[in-house]
Amino acid sequence: MASKANIKKYAAHSAFVFIGKIIKPRAATMKEIITDKTMVMEVMHVINAPSAFAFIDGKQITVRFKKLPAFRAGKILTVFSNGWIFGDSIAVDAVGYTEEVETPAKAKAAKAGKNSMESMVQKAVTENKEVNLKERIDSAEISVVGEVTKIKKSSVKPTHISEHNPIWHEATIKVDDVVKGNKDTKQVKVMFPASDDIRWRKINKYKPGQKGIWMLQKGKKQSPKGISAKVFAAIPSGKEVFTTLHENDFMPLDELSKVKSLVNQ
């Protein structure tokens, strides 16, 4: 049985978690793969995966381990993994695994039970999300609830013209409530990249009338964790520049109670 800490760590670093049965050690489902660290496994039950892989149950895939475990065919494992090769079959890289004897049927039946591996993983995923959100709240200079009243182009000039320029804009937010920081704050301004170029596609963008919760981060004094280097490097200079470049720096209003509870932890 893996420790809860390990499950939490594995879940934080893997996009694909499944319960699977070992079909054949030192084997692969695709001929190009060297099999010294791989196994063929049958996916019995998907615990966590992008929606495109929702129907992979029953498929045999290749799993590559950092060090091949000494298990025989028939052993059931919970595997935490990321993608590797996608062709006639799929191969994934294992981040970690647990030796669960729990069957998929039991997992489904005990989904709500605290001893179920599935619920443990889901709980770990949820806890990891909350840890990430808490880190952004802690990093923020001020957290506010409000509404965007105005958008204007920033005076920050790019050093050159590129299709990848962020095209910084400034959103003015009318503050309805201060979750963290100076309670007298009535209005704040946040800079955001308005560009829809591929470089900026996953960064928060705002429109007039948009409501939500902003975790406003002060310039480059914010924590860089979870922000890609290219985005962090692009943060405009200036004493009072606020940005929201991490996905958790803006949350919808229905997350307010969670945000408030995390502020108080």
Place this chain on the structure above:
Amino acid sequence: MIKVVNMIPQTLSGETNQDSEPNIAVNPANPLQIAGSAFTPNPLGGVNAPIYISTNGGNTWTLNSIVPSAGGLGTGDITLKFTGSSSKLFTSILDGTSSAFEIHRTTNFTSPAVMSLLKSRGNEDQPFVQASTVANGVDIGKDRVYVGVNDFNAAGGKTATVEQTLSGGIASPVFSSVRLEKRTTLGQDGPQIRPAIHSDGTIYAAYMRWRTSSGDFGANSLVITNAEVVVVRDDNWGKGATPFTVLTDPSDGLSGRRAATGLSFPFNSTGVTAQGQERWGGDISIAVDPRNSSVVYLAFSTLVAGVYTLKVIRSINRGATWSASMISVSKAKNPALAINGLGKIALAYQQLRGTGATQRWETHFRDSLNGTVWTDTILCTTLSQSPLRSFSPYLGDYINMMSVGNIFYGIFSASNLPDLANFPNGVTYARNHDFAAKKLFSLNGVTQVNPSIDPFFFKVT
């Protein structure tokens, strides 16, 4: 004969990513080996981004996640090419995490081993790689790699650069930055810097010299005015003390022949609905005749009476003089030129046709034995407003084509709606689909999947 193949494998039937801006590499030593790239992230996360690989001449494809670049985000701009007999594959990318310009190499593109990082530098744009292995002479067997890149670190706004190595096969190749621009600019050149290699050691490169502009990039109103397509050449693999300087312009005696002048075009920051959700930005493609390095074709875009127009010109004297426009196509972008072993010139591009709800993106393949009379084949025609863009560029700032022997190999991105009427010359899909119902399905073959932008391979024999 024309073959068009949707490159998404069956195991990714559920994906809906916008796989735009594709590039292709065919191994000259074994044309059954083909690699492709696009804005495709690793579908299941991880630290490496995928390339598309085929070992059966493009009939079927696999994603091999071997590019060290933020797998879940994919790469930024990416291009790739094989060398010649050594069969090494090089990629030039903007890293998905840092945005740094990077060059990677693998000696076996089907291997699951991560590609080696050979070069990394920040503050660059749109790297575009070409590669070859020297086939004869004193340097026989050496791998030569040329990456056109817009290097904003260059002094004086002379940003058009070729990053080259003359020994790409050694453990730690040394790359040097060759500054192509010798004239003043408006502060930089355009992002399109395109090399072309001939096996006799003649290397051409074409770039867009930006001179003046109007409007504002952030407001999506920037127009580059009075621009020039400049062609440079080296006759010995770029080996000399002053590489890429043998071709001069008669007007000022400086290196770099101004092949086309007085060009104007929008440089969009984002896609425009009326432009089929796509951005215009100037285009360049260059190809040299494998039979005769004196013959070189050049494609570029400019506004003609306010209409974005693609033009092709030719030089038969090593770039010294250039013809008038040999073909002109309105509302067309992403030109890709290639010349095959028979000297036949081929041009692929993507053209916007119609307006409003019936507006379509057409991907054309045209070829000509003399540059005057051209065939015209539609590889793909899809509605321009569906699916909706999830980021810019919608289809890409480039597509790509190359030849090996007498065969043309190319790649483009388009809507994957499985409607045979969209593919007049046929198409094959590995991902789950129903041509009769015009629907895509997930891995279970039952749950419907929304259309998205996919890369398509094509081969013309």
